[in-house]
Amino acid sequence: MLIWVVSYMTLGMLIFAVVGGGFLSSQVIFFTSLACICVVIGIVAALTGVGGAVLFTPIMMAFTPINMDIIRSTGLAIATMSSLVSSRQYLGSNLANFRLVLVSSVPYTLFAIIGSLLGLRIGVLGSLGKAVIRFSLGVLVLSIAVLFMLRGSGAGNLSYTVKGDKLAGLLKLNSTYSDYSLNTIVKYNVGNLQWGLLSLMGVGLISGMFGLGAGWAIVPIYSMLMQLPLKVAAASSLVLIGIGDSAAMWVYINNGAFIPLFAVPCLLGIVIGARVGSRIMPKIKTSYLKILVVIVMIIAGLRLLQQSLSILMGWL
Amino acid sequence: MSLSKVITSETGQEAKMYGNIVFLLAIISVVILAVSCILIMLRHSDAAYCTIGGLLSGDPPSELKHCYSGAVTSALGTIESIGMTLFGVSTTIGLALSCIIYMLRKDPIYVSITLMIMVMLIVSALGIISINAG
Numbered sequence: 001m002l003i004w005v006v007s008y009m010t011l012g013m014l015i016f017a018v019v020g021g022g023f024l025s026s027q028v029i030f031f032t033s034l035a036c037i038c039v040v041i042g043i044v045a046a047l048t049g050v051g052g053a054v055l056f057t058p059i060m061m062a063f064t065p066i067n068m069d070i071i072r073s074t075g076l077a078i079a080t081m082s083s084l085v086s087s088r089q090y091l092g093s094n095l096a097n098f099r100l101v102l103v104s105s106v107p108y109t110l111f112a113i114i115g116s117l118l119g120l121r122i123g124v125l126g127s128l129g130k131a132v133i134r135f136s137l138g139v140l141v142l143s144i145a146v147l148f149m150l151r152g153s154g155a156g157n158l159s160y161t162v163k164g165d166k167l168a169g170l171l172k173l174n175s176t177y178s179d180y181s182l183n184t185i186v187k188y189n190v191g192n193l194q195w196g197l198l199s200l201m202g203v204g205l206i207s208g209m210f211g212l213g214a215g216w217a218i219v220p221i222y223s224m225l226m227q228l229p230l231k232v233a234a235a236s237s238l239v240l241i242g243i244g245d246s247a248a249m250w251v252y253i254n255n256g257a258f259i260p261l262f263a264v265p266c267l268l269g270i271v272i273g274a275r276v277g278s279r280i281m282p283k284i285k286t287s288y289l290k291i292l293v294v295i296v297m298i299i300a301g302l303r304l305l306q307q308s309l310s311i312l313m314g315w316l
Numbered sequence: 317m318s319l320s321k322v323i324t325s326e327t328g329q330e331a332k333m334y335g336n337i338v339f340l341l342a343i344i345s346v347v348i349l350a351v352s353c354i355l356i357m358l359r360h361s362d363a364a365y366c367t368i369g370g371l372l373s374g375d376p377p378s379e380l381k382h383c384y385s386g387a388v389t390s391a392l393g394t395i396e397s398i399g400m401t402l403f404g405v406s407t408t409i410g411l412a413l414s415c416i417i418y419m420l421r422k423d424p425i426y427v428s429i430t431l432m433i434m435v436m437l438i439v440s441a442l443g444i445i446s447i448n449a450g
Binding site for chain 2: 031065066067069070077080081084085087088089090091092094096098099102103105106109110113171239242243246247248249250251253254255256257258259260261262263264267268
């Protein structure tokens with residue numbers, strides 16, 4: 001409720017300031033359009049289960065002239081913000097496994113920092129570096145779109161019979177959660193911890209480099225590799241992203257790539273959109289929206305490839 | 317035992333503390349950032365015009381920082397910095413409080429893990445490992 005009220009009030013104040021400041025120019029149109037676009041992205045992200053940053057970063061990079069470092073830092077801020085406002089609910093209800101999040105944060109955070117340093121370093125190489133990033137992001141976005149199309153309903157089941165490995169036992173990661181939909185307490189063990197942590201290194205690297213949230217990768221790692229229930233996987237993933245991506249975000253902030261005049265309407269738009277989306281979700285058939293999201297991601301991915309190939313071909 | 321009682325008894329205090337703190341700090345920081353943006357747009361429209369124009373032109377961050385010049389704009393820039401810093405350190409503060417709870421519980425493993433993460437966050441925040449992106 002608090003975030004709902006605060007977000008609406010601050011967005012209202014921003015719009016009032018823009019109109020009251022007497023701005024009548026293309027910049028004003030850009031500002032209000034930006035906020036509205038982010039509200040739509042937030043709604044779609046909430047309805048389809050795709051992270052806001054996963055839609056925001058490729059769309060902004062593919063279809064706007066804004067500098068990619070600024071877009072990536074804002075993408076990380078969006079992912080972090082979504083995590084921070086959701087953490088309270090998921091941790092309070094014990095849906096997110098906090099110990100697992102802390103253990104996972106070590107490799108994820110370290111490689112998210114390395115990823116953001118790499119991303120900035122590659123960008124410094126001029127048009128070639130930017131083309132490499134665009135090309136890589138285009139390939140990644142197309143892969144995510146395919147993954148999104150192929151993933152199942154993920155209903156999960158109650159019998160998590162995996163034994164759990166010794167390290168998970170030593171770290172007391174095995175736990176329970178209360179499933180209200182089934183009115184029961186589900187016990188689960190954490191398995192393949194070492195492989196999971198290894199995978200999180202790669203995910204952190206990608207997240208930091210491209211300014212994406214990493215839920216699309218962390219949830220499968222948690223649920224399929226480490227054998228967590230899907231709800232626990234999704235909740236823990238969200239908390240983990242807040243820790244790792246805030247570290248990666250600092251690298252961009254220290255390079256001056258975080259521009260509040262750009263980031264604040266995006267943050268507010270995404271948060272408001274996500275709240276609206278979660279409210280209307282029970283009433284909306286999301287299957288068509290998922291198709292739309294896949295189409296948008298494919299178009300954005302192809303556009304990124306198109307933008308980068310001409311430069312890369314010139315260098316080859 | 318009802319589900320809600322199970323949650324109350326099993327939910328770690330450190331997890332709840334972390335969740336509450338980061339939520340609160342995230343809200344406060346975004347409000348501060350929004351207020352600073354509003355003040356810049358109302359008081360120094362030239363800085364806002366310059367920034368938004370630079371964004372639309374695809375200027376790099378090093379060019380955009382020249383939009384904030386003058387004493388008052390610098391002061392508003394300081395308010396922005398406070399908002400950004402608070403947003404960035406919210407997880408560090410949340411982890412610090414969780415670490416204290418783990419210390420009180422005499423759980424050295426998670427004290428170490430939490431401290432490790434905090435060190436990474438602080439090193440990143442201070443820009444000790446940084447890169448000049450131009």
